[in-house]
Each structure stands twice: as C-alpha cells, then as structure tokens.
Amino acid sequence: MSDVQLRGFGWRHAGRRAWAVRGLDLEVRHGERVLLLGPSGAGKSTLLAALAGLLPEDSGESEGTIRIDGLEPRKARERVGILFQDPQTQIVMARSGDDVAFGPENRGVPAGEIWPRVSDVLDRVGFPYPINRPTSALSGGEAQRLALAGVLALRPGLLLLDEPTANLDPPGAALIREAVGRATGPETTLIIVEHRVAEALPLVDRVVVLEPGGGVRADGAPEVIFAAYGDKLADEGVWVPGFHAPPLKAGSKARNDVVRATCAAVTGRLRPVSIAVGAGEVLAVTGPNGAGKSTLALLLGGLLAPTSGRVEAFGDRRPPHRWRATTLAGRIGSVFQNPEHQFVTSRVRDELALGPRRARRSPAEVDRIVTELLGRLRLDRLADANPYTLSGGEARRLSVATALATAPRLLVLDEPTFGQDRRTWRELVDLLAGLRDEGHGIVAVTHDDAFVRTLADRTVPLGSPEPDPLPRRSRP
Amino acid sequence: MTLSFAPVADPSAPLARRNPVAKAGAALLFSLPLIATMDPFTPAVALAVELIVLPFFGVRLGVLARRAAPLLLAAVGVLITMVLFAADRSGALLFSLGPVDVTTGVLSTAGALVLRIFAVALPGIVVFATTDPTDLADALVQNAKAPARFAIGALAALRLVPLLGDEWRSLSLARRARGIDAGRNPVAKVRLFASTAFALLVGALRRGVRLAVAMDARGFDADTPRTYARRQHFTAADTALLVLSLLVALLILAASAALGFFRPVV
Numbered sequence: 163m164s165d166v167q168l169r170g171f172g173w174r175h176a177g178r179r180a181w182a183v184r185g186l187d188l189e190v191r192h193g194e195r196v197l198l199l200g201p202s203g204a205g206k207s208t209l210l211a212a213l214a215g216l217l218p219e220d221s222g223e224s225e226g227t228i229r230i231d232g233l234e235p236r237k238a239r240e241r242v243g244i245l246f247q248d249p250q251t252q253i254v255m256a257r258s259g260d261d262v263a264f265g266p267e268n269r270g271v272p273a274g275e276i277w278p279r280v281s282d283v284l285d286r287v288g289f290p291y292p293i294n295r296p297t298s299a300l301s302g303g304e305a306q307r308l309a310l311a312g313v314l315a316l317r318p319g320l321l322l323l324d325e326p327t328a329n330l331d332p333p334g335a336a337l338i339r340e341a342v343g344r345a346t347g348p349e350t351t352l353i354i355v356e357h358r359v360a361e362a363l364p365l366v367d368r369v370v371v372l373e374p375g376g377g378v379r380a381d382g383a384p385e386v387i388f389a390a391y392g393d394k395l396a397d398e399g400v401w402v403p404g405f406h407a408p409p410l411k412a413g414s415k416a417r418n419d420v421v422r423a424t425c426a427a428v429t430g431r432l433r434p435v436s437i438a439v440g441a442g443e444v445l446a447v448t449g450p451n452g453a454g455k456s457t458l459a460l461l462l463g464g465l466l467a468p469t470s471g472r473v474e475a476f477g478d479r480r481p482p483h484r485w486r487a488t489t490l491a492g493r494i495g496s497v498f499q500n501p502e503h504q505f506v507t508s509r510v511r512d513e514l515a516l517g518p519r520r521a522r523r524s525p526a527e528v529d530r531i532v533t534e535l536l537g538r539l540r541l542d543r544l545a546d547a548n549p550y551t552l553s554g555g556e557a558r559r560l561s562v563a564t565a566l567a568t569a570p571r572l573l574v575l576d577e578p579t580f581g582q583d584r585r586t587w588r589e590l591v592d593l594l595a596g597l598r599d600e601g602h603g604i605v606a607v608t609h610d611d612a613f614v615r616t617l618a619d620r621t622v623p624l625g626s627p628e629p630d631p632l633p634r635r636s637r638p
Numbered sequence: 639m640t641l642s643f644a645p646v647a648d649p650s651a652p653l654a655r656r657n658p659v660a661k662a663g664a665a666l667l668f669s670l671p672l673i674a675t676m677d678p679f680t681p682a683v684a685l686a687v688e689l690i691v692l693p694f695f696g697v698r699l700g701v702l703a704r705r706a707a708p709l710l711l712a713a714v715g716v717l718i719t720m721v722l723f724a725a726d727r728s729g730a731l732l733f734s735l736g737p738v739d740v741t742t743g744v745l746s747t748a749g750a751l752v753l754r755i756f757a758v759a760l761p762g763i764v765v766f767a768t769t770d771p772t773d774l775a776d777a778l779v780q781n782a783k784a785p786a787r788f789a790i791g792a793l794a795a796l797r798l799v800p801l802l803g804d805e806w807r808s809l810s811l812a813r814r815a816r817g818i819d820a821g822r823n824p825v826a827k828v829r830l831f832a833s834t835a836f837a838l839l840v841g842a843l844r845r846g847v848r849l850a851v852a853m854d855a856r857g858f859d860a861d862t863p864r865t866y867a868r869r870q871h872f873t874a875a876d877t878a879l880l881v882l883s884l885l886v887a888l889l890i891l892a893a894s895a896a897l898g899f900f901r902p903v904v
Binding site: 214216239240243244246248250251252253254255256257260263264265266267268269270271272273276277280297298309312313316460463465466486487488490491492494495496498500502503504505506516517520521550564565568 | 770771772790793794797798800801805808809811812813814815816817818819821833837840841845848849851852853854855856857858859860862863864865866867868869
C-alpha cells in the first residue's frame, strides 16, 4: 500500500554530462501495477534505484522531489522492495531458508515470527525445495524465485522489479512472472521494468513510457499506448507485443562440412551427439537447460576435448581442441554467453585489433580490419571506450565483432540474442544472415524461438537431462 | 577446481556439535602455548592428543589427511631449508651432501619444526572441517559480539568464492577462443595468468558491488538492531571445552619441562 509521487525529478550520475532521468512528473497510486518502458538509456533502472533509496547523495546530483507515502526514499526504505536481474548477486546465504530470513533479521523482526514468514513466502513464490536446500544447487529460475521470496518476506508496500527475467531462459522467466502474479496481492504497488513487454503485460494495468531526453512520453492503459506509440517504440528497441520478423533463410543448399562431431560426448555434461555444420548454413541447437548445449558449443569451438567420440574440422587431421590458439581463432570464432568474459584489452579499438595482430597481419591490414568492423557493427563512436563500460547491446556487438576480426569460416555463438533489445536483435540477425550468405558456417545455441524461426536453416534439439526430483518441503 | 566450504564431519559427534566460537577458541588456546618451545617432544605429544580426540569431532583420518595435504608441502620446504642452511651443525655426522654436513642435530631441529607445523595447524583444520561457515558467522555475532557488518559480510563474500572456479574456466577458454595461448613460453604463461587473474578480479569486484547493493536494499547494516533467526547457544560444555584445551596444553608443556625437553624460543 504505497503511493509514489515524483515532481520534476532528475538524477545525474557523478562524472556524467547527461542526466539519466530529468523533468519527471509521475504519480502512482497504491495498488497500481505499472510497466515502465522506454528505449535503452531512458533512465528506467536509475528511476527504480532512486525509488528504492539506493542512490547515495554523494554519487550524483538530483533535482525535484520524490516521495513514497510522503516520505523521502531513504526514509521509506522499509516500505520498498527491489528485485534485480541477476540472482547470483542477490542471494546472500548458503541455505535457501536462511537467505529469505536475512531481510527480516535485518529489519529486526522478532525471531519467532521469522520462520513462519519464510515458509509462507516460499509457498507463495512456488519454491519447490526444503528450506535447507543449498542456494548453490538452484537453477537460475529457482534462484530468482528465492530472491523474490527474500524481497517479499519484508512485506513491501511498493515492489520494484528491474528486468527480473532478463538473465533467465524462457521456462525460468515464465515461473518468475507466475510467482510475481501469485505472490503480490492488490495491497502491493508494483513497478516493473521489462524488455519483453508481451510477457509482462498480464501483470500490469498501466504503461508509462519514459522519453530519453527527460519526462514522460505516454501514460495510460496498455492497449491505448501500444495503438498510439507501438511502432515508434519498436523502432527504439522495445519488444512491443505482436512482433513478427520475416524469415531470412539460406538461398542455396549448404556446401561441404566445416565441422563434424561423431558420437562426441562429455561425461556428465553431454550425451553422445553427431552433427555436421556446412558452409553457408545456420544451425540452431535448442533444448532445455542442462541438456549440454553450451558444452556442445565448446566442443565445436575447439575449446573442450570430448571424453569420447570425435570432432573434426577444416580437413585437419588434428582435432580442433589440439590446435594452437592463433590457428583456432583464424578458423573458428566463438562468441560466449557473457561478452565480458571475452574482453582482454581496455579499448574497443584494441579489442578488435588483438586477433589480427596475433595472426601477424601487417599494421595497415589491422587498421583496415578494425575500421571496417567498427563501421559494420556501429561501434565507431565507441572506438576509444573501455569495453567494460559498454551497455548490454554494445558489448554483444563488440563480442561478435572480435570473433569476426580474424575472419573465421565457422562461427559458434552461445545464446547470442540473450537479454537483447529488439534493435540489437534485429541487427544481429541481419549480420548473421549476411555472413551465412557469404559462405560462413554458423552454429547458434539458443532458447530464442523468434531467432530460430527467423534464421535457422536446420535445428538440432538436444534431449532433456535426467529429471530433477522435487522433494516436498518440510519444516526444520 | 571446485572449492567447497561445507563441513565434512559427522555433525552429531559430541565435539563437532559444540559452539563454533568455542571450537575456534579451543583450537587457539591449545596450539598457541605450544609455540613457546623448540623441542620435538612437546609437539609430538600434542599431535598424539589431537589424534586421540579426533573421533570425538567425527572427522575420519582419511578426510583429515586430504585437508592437511598442503601442510606436507610446507614440511618438505622446512626440511630442505634446514638441511641446507641450518647454522647449528652439532651432533654426530650422518652423511655429507657435497659441502653440506647432515648431522643428528640438524635433523632433530628440522623434525621439531615439522612436528610443530602439524601440531599447530591441525586443530584449526579440524575446527573448520567440522563447522558450517553460516554457524560460525552466527556464533561470532551472537556469542563473540563481532559486528554483523563484518561477519555476515564476510559470509556473503565467501558464498561467491566457489563461483570464481567456473569464472576462471570461462575466462581461460574465452582467451583461447580469442587466439591467446602461451604455448611453451614461460614468460607468456605468466603474462596470460596475470591477465586472466586481473579479469577475474574485475569481475569479482563488480559482482561484489552488486551484491552489496542488493544487501543494502534488504536492510543490511541499517540502524535497526538485528534479530537472529538461528540461535547459537554458548553453554557450560563450551566453557569446559575452552578451559580443558588450555589445561591440556599447559600440562603438556609442564611434562616437557619436567622431563627436560623444554627449550624456550627466546
């Protein structure tokens, strides 16, 4: 039961020239459920952090006022709960029940009331395990449900969700939305930031669109907003409902195989699998979590040795995992799920030059490659930026560009479209279709149905792993 | 590389069940007095006592041996250093390695040092093998009055440590995919290790900051006094464990003095 009132609110992070949010007038009455939209960089996450009282006064400059039930956010922290993207950095304790109890302990809830409360919220979010389940044994979707329970245990009047499903696979994301719907009653005011609009719509009754320059662009019922602003929002990268991409399939049949795996398996991670990828085709590897999709990507990428079976590529007698790294990078480009893992230098430009330099190209050639890739992936403006400071979409584009810099004939991508806005998605799909038509072989491990429908020439579904037993929860 | 901090002992063993602060305190009270002497007899007796109480902690010898394995490395190091550089070459000459005379005196000093390493380190290893980190943090806050900010904060950080193993693997693979490997060049190996370690550190810091914000949002370190969902009790048995540990340590020292083995450090 919380009211939110913003009057000309603005925030500028210390050291930045542009305001993250500015001139914001907004009123949210208690019990309302609001979806906050806007292109990347419109300041949605900053606004949630401000509402949660998580912007320290010395970390930037503010203007206007922000009130929760008439209080400043710092004084209203007991009324506000916030759930972030990544479950790994929200879970504090080693055992599930202890983690839910962490918040109530901090707020001084009497010890006798804590455990009944823990049990109650775990039931409400549909947590399927006993309370002593180690938090390290939870899947992403389960861990995020636990994190949600930890927030709900504080009984917030205002619940803020900052892209709560961006790090999850589709089944995990569905479970979180279901848990939010079930666990929050009419007494909770809800503000959600979420890229995947269609999926979040059942949870909300009002949509507020932020204008990147400042202020509110539109505010109202979802149908009204999407009828009036849908196309513009789609162009800006928002996943508006009812989106369909035209298919981009290969024009000609795939030519001879670039890489072939024969009964390749990795003990405990991947059951024996035989596939081949040809030049000029896109192969999508799908399947549930734990089926070994990422492991297969590592095998095909020459980064992991199979414990049984064979992987052969490029007609080389030696298997890819035995090649020298420079040889490997010149033949197979791997793009990891987390782009930051792949960055080794402190400038975008150096990041792109690294591969060609190690392959002993001449400085003039290196320059040509870097300039071309900067342009092709719209990174020119960021040439001197630190790769770690890029936004999610920019970092993804850079990680693909680094893999292309050594001109490999085969590309292996692990969840390339994960958590991307519609615009980056579109660019990636177009880029990969272009590479395929130039004769590259492309393997993509993915959960993204739209990606498979649009681009994949063939799909290999990997089988499900052993089902995980779901014991009933008992009291300690 | 998998790191785990889960206890490996039978949790119902009579001494494993004691309050974690009492166990840690007892380990300190028992091993610190032993440092006072340089002779081999005192640590040998202490080691014998430690092995006798081991079953009461529910730790099997094999498990302990595995956890104590890194100590062997230290022991070998001490042995080599002493044989090569010890100033005191008294006692009967056993054999010569070129210019180095190995005498009974040298071996006895080295042996005493090795025994000391084991006698002092084992109690700590046993305590951590029988204690859940969560229980230790709870007991530190509730019984030893340590600040929650420190104890719970360290506990939260500890939970992120096993993730570092996976992260290291991903970073190493990603570097190979980028065309970076060291081959057989030792200098390149060190540089690759350093750059991977730096990336690991950057990632860990970013994750730590995000975790700290999430903890903040859940009221950690606010002005409200904390309550405890899990109670840790410090009982008479815990006090007895502390007192007994100190008494046994002093008894061993007294016996060593009475039998003429005691050799003070200073």
